[in-house]
Amino acid sequence: MSSKPKIKDLLVESACEHNKGKKSSCNAPTPGATTGGCALDGAQIALFPFADAAHLVHGPMSCIGGAWETRLTPTSWSGRDLTQTGFATDINNNDVVFGGEKKLAAAIDHIAASYAPEAVFVYSTCVPALTGDDIDAVCKHRSEKHGIPCVPVHVPGFVGAKNLGSRIAGEAVLQHLIGTKEPEETTPFDINLIGEHNNTGELWRYRHLLEELGIRVLSTFSGDGRIAEIRTAHRAKLNVIVCAKSLVSMTRKMQEQYGIPWISCSFYGKTDTSNGILAIAEALGDADLIARARALIAREEARLxxxxxxxxxxxxxxxxxxxxxxxxxxxxxxxxxxxxxxxxxxxxxxxxxxxxxxxxxxxxxxxxxxxxxxxxxxxxxxxxxxxxxxxxxxxxxxxxxxxxxxxxxxxxxxxxxxxxxxxxxxxxxxxxxxxxxxxxxxxxxxxxxx
CATH class of the missing domain: 3.40.50.12380 (Nitrogenase MoFe cofactor biosynthesis protein NifE, C-terminal)
Structure with a gap:
């Protein structure tokens, strides 16, 4: 079964206010839209903060330069940060004629043997999408062979711009990773941060405040993220969209599949940081937590x-x-x-x-x-x-x-x-x-x- 997302479904999102009761598309591709970054760029931006995963671009070498190392997404991962290594199959004319599936399989084998990643994201680009390489079959076979998730991400640039690429990345993670592992323990205040990329370490500016209140960040998509954690994301009590509204589809589907409610917050500035912390506490619905959140906010605001x-x-x-x-x-x-x-x-x-x-x-x-x-x-x-x-x-x-x-x-x-x-x-x-x-x-x- 193909994991290719249905683009038309992703363009019309019921959770977006302006799509309710309308047939208008959300972020539909327009001529020239990819000049500001294509779907591949958006998917890589969304997934690159997973430092313990290898990110393999199945396409010409030139495709790897679009989003690689364009943003500062620091990680506290103690192992090898694989986002610092660019992986590509470097498709050539022969691969266009005879197919690039063998080259893709060999690339995954090399990465698994040499780098031991927790997962491999395989990004399909324009050329293999046009020639018809079956990256789903290759990823499925290599997942079974190596015992690690090999996640196909169907983001040829011609399908749309960066926003759509982020949505497709969310679909891939939801389909292939979330719900595939159980956490060792759960707490009443487990949350997922969705759309938090930890640009320049912004996640670390407020995460310690949540932890002080006893709110545990079970997983992040994908700032300072870990593959093992995102696989357990279905056990969270709340999803918090921090920035990328393109991932509202992901949170809506997690609510439908796993019953996880979601809210949207910002953590820029004093007012929004305070409102965000209080909104999380109120959404978790514990009176003592809300009282402690108010006290923490008062303390931090006075200091600031x-x-x-x-x-x-x-x-x-x-x-x-x-x-x-x-x-x-x-x-x-x-x-x-x-x-x-x-x-x-x-x-x-x-x-x-x-x-x-x-x-x-x-x-x-x-x-x-x-x-x-x-x-x-x-x-x-x-x-x-x-x-x-x-x-x-x-x-x-x-x-x-x-x-x-x-x-x-x-x-x-x-x-x-x-x-x-x-x-x-x-x-x-x-x-x-x-x-x-x-x-x-x-x-x-x-x-x-x-």
Whole structure:
């Protein structure tokens, strides 16, 4: 039986607000959409934080460069971090003509013998998808031979963009890993973190607070994740979507199959971190846990507020434009508001309808929701008089042209802004940007120019 996902089913998600009672597709592919990253990129981004698994790209060598090592997803895994090794079958012309299944089987054999991974993710790319290589059969046979899960992930780039690739990755994990192993023990407060990639260590900014309350993270998908843990994820009492709304399909199906309820949280800034911790405690439904969560939140907020006093004095009256994606359109905006910065505009180009509604709720009616930030953000900066631009690296040039401070808050950033302490890191970086003379000097004419 093929494990290929039904793309049409993944595009229409009943758990998304804007799909209820409608036939409209969710994140349907559009011409040119893969220029921002294809389905393979999305699947690799979603699965790469599993450091104890080998990630094998079945396709031409060029395909491996799309998402490999593009994000800082640190791991506390004590063994060999296999995400630092690029595996590919390197399909050539002969494999196109005669088939690449033997080469794929040999590659899995080599990985199992030489690296001893806990699992092997096999990513199907455009070429073997077109030539018809049966990666399901190869993976099934090699799983039986080596005694480890070999998971086929059907993500040829032509099926859609990164968001869809993340959904397909979730489908593969749900079908081949979750529910295949029982945990050694369970607790009343076991949760799964879904869509937490631990970019720059953000998971570690708040996980210790959950553990202090007695809330155990049974598994993560997939930040600092372990294959053995995700296999036991069906025994959790609650799923918590942290970032990737593309994985809402996964949480809905886990609720249908295993009866696990789910909520969505953000851990950027003081307000959202507090709300997230309390929401988890309330969803678990224990009165004593809720009381202890409130006490922990009060303690952490008081500690943070005292440290933020000098920062808020500097940020008073400052305006910012935010150009990032997904739920960061409102979650990072919330963090900026915690610092006393007015967010006058945010990008919602990659946001869901729920994200857009939340951005409007957080920023108010007068804020600008940019649907095409590449062409809008320069004019927005002029119209609003913003002093800060927070975005990905490509927007640095807009900040230089407009001579305003810039901070990189995209997934390629080098520092963690999650949790209470992450807000202090963000505040320090913003002050450094505001006080950096380069943004005032870089676009100034030379003394000898008229």
């Amino acid at each position: 507020d005292e440290k933020l006093i000098p920062y808020r004095e500097i940020f008073a009256g400052k305006k910012a434009v935010l150009n990032t994606g997904g739920n960061k359109a409102w979650s990072i905006a919330s963090a900026l508001q915690d610092l006393g910065i007015e967010v006058v505009a945010t990008s919602v180009r990659k946001s869901t309808e729920a994200d857009k509604a939340k951005a409007r709720e957080y920023l108010g009616e007068n804020a600008i929701l940019m649907t095409n930030p590449a062409t809008e953000q320069a004019k927005v900066i002029d119209d609003t008089g913003a002093q800060l631009l927070l975005a990905g690296g490509r927007s640095l040039y807009t900040a230089i042209k407009k001579r305003i401070a810039f901070t990189d808050v995209n997934q390629e950033k080098k520092k963690s802004y999650g949790g209470y302490d992450g807000l202090l890191v963000l505040a320090e970086d913003l002050i450094n940007s505001l006080q950096n003379p380069v943004f005032e000097l870089v676009d100034r004419k030379a003394p000898w120019q008229k």
